[in-house]
Amino acid sequence: MTSTDLANGTSLSIPAPASPYQGDIARYWDGEARPVNLRLGDVDGLYHHHYGVGDVDQDALGDAADSEYEKRLIAELHRLESAQTDVLLDQLGPVGRDDTVVDAGCGRGGSLVMAHQRFGCRAEGVTLSAKQADFANRRARELGMEEYVHARVCNMLATPFETGQAKASWNNESSMYVDLDDLFAEHSRILAPGGRYVTITGCWNPRYGQPSKWVSQINAHFECNIHSRREYLKAMADNRLVPQAIVDLTDATLPYWELRATSSLVTGIEEAFINSYRDGSFQYVLIAADRV
Numbered sequence: 641m642t643s644t645d646l647a648n649g650t651s652l653s654i655p656a657p658a659s660p661y662q663g664d665i666a667r668y669w670d671g672e673a674r675p676v677n678l679r680l681g682d683v684d685g686l687y688h689h690h691y692g693v694g695d696v697d698q699d700a701l702g703d704a705a706d707s708e709y710e711k712r713l714i715a716e717l718h719r720l721e722s723a724q725t726d727v728l729l730d731q732l733g734p735v736g737r738d739d740t741v742v743d744a745g746c747g748r749g750g751s752l753v754m755a756h757q758r759f760g761c762r763a764e765g766v767t768l769s770a771k772q773a774d775f776a777n778r779r780a781r782e783l784g785m786e787e788y789v790h791a792r793v794c795n796m797l798a799t800p801f802e803t804g805q806a807k808a809s810w811n812n813e814s815s816m817y818v819d820l821d822d823l824f825a826e827h828s829r830i831l832a833p834g835g836r837y838v839t840i841t842g843c844w845n846p847r848y849g850q851p852s853k854w855v856s857q858i859n860a861h862f863e864c865n866i867h868s869r870r871e872y873l874k875a876m877a878d879n880r881l882v883p884q885a886i887v888d889l890t891d892a893t894l895p896y897w898e899l900r901a902t903s904s905l906v907t908g909i910e911e912a913f914i915n916s917y918r919d920g921s922f923q924y925v926l927i928a929a930d931r932v
């Protein structure tokens with residue numbers, strides 16, 4: 641156990657990282673404060689660490705010469721990121737008020753809040769970052785949702801949830817930080833039989849041959865390890881997760897990236913996403929699977 645100081649002046653005991661790599665990832669997200677994430681979250685208080693899907697609303701963007709254009713562009717990028725969460729939640733199946741859902745790698749908790757708003761359910765998140773868990777729990781308190789929405793510092797490969805406790809669980813752009821066999825073994829354990837697992841992820845395309853230079857650049861940028869589409873399907877099959885829907889969202893996410901590349905909030909990774917999606921070496925996919 642180590643301790644970390646929280647924004648409210650208290651101190652929180654957090655488990656030691658399971659590996660040196662997880663320690664690096666915890667530090668990475670503890671130190672993350674990119675305007676492209678905070679400025680977008682400030683639009684309506686939902687803070688995401690994932691990308692967007694859907695067509696850009698050109699009418700909402702309006703005239704690029706207008707002094708308010710950048711503000712509207714930020715709102716539009718944020719709308720597309722929240723639309724991505726809606727696409728994921730659409731696949732969770734019937735979730736009731738008494739159910740628990742689990743967000744593995746919950747970031748600042750935007751998806752947890754949206755899940756509770758949609759289903760009225762309990763939404764439990766895990767992240768390696770104490771700063772992110774603190775942020776998510778503070779937002780939950782501000783929204784009066786603390787009874788239902790909760791984030792904790794915890795390795796998604798070894799969670800405290802009971803066997804069969806979750807009606808649904810997901811990874812939203814967080815599965816590239818872990819071994820997929822270990823990950824799906826844990827989801828399979830915590831999901832109730834008949835429960836639903838969903839991931840939205842970037843994966844390299846086996847038809848390209850090997851990870852392209854753009855995929856390698858994304859890995860280096862985020863200190864992650866992007867898996868291939870084939871690895872997802874194999875690891876699910878090995879862990880009682882039977883795919884019910886596989887949706888290629890690559891075309892749906894490109895407008896987000898093309899718009900983001902024109903904004904003042906660029907981070908330098910836009911070209912790698914755009915080029916790898918265009919050359920077919922990288923795909924943005926949703927996979928929804930039943931726990932059988």
Ligand SMILES: C[S@@+](CC[C@H](N)C(=O)[O-])C[C@H]1O[C@@H](n2cnc3c(N)ncnc32)[C@H](O)[C@@H]1O
Nearest residue numbers: 688689690745746747767768795796812814817
């Ligand atoms: C790109 S962010 C995605 C956050 C969130 N799913 C969202 O859509 O906003 C990746 C998240 O995965 C978490 N993560 C990475 N490895 C993890 C692990 N082994 N256990 C728990 N969380 C992990 C990070 O702490 C971070 O919150």
Ligand SMILES: CC(C)=CCC/C(C)=C/COP(=O)(O)OP(=O)(O)O
Nearest residue numbers: 674676677688689690813841842862
């Ligand atoms: C699809 C893939 C491969 C995702 C990698 C994981 C990741 C870092 C997602 C976005 O986080 P973020 O919202 O913090 O990133 P950014 O600052 O670029 O918006």
Ligand SMILES: [Mg+2]
Nearest residue numbers: 676677689690
């Ligand atoms: Mg972002």
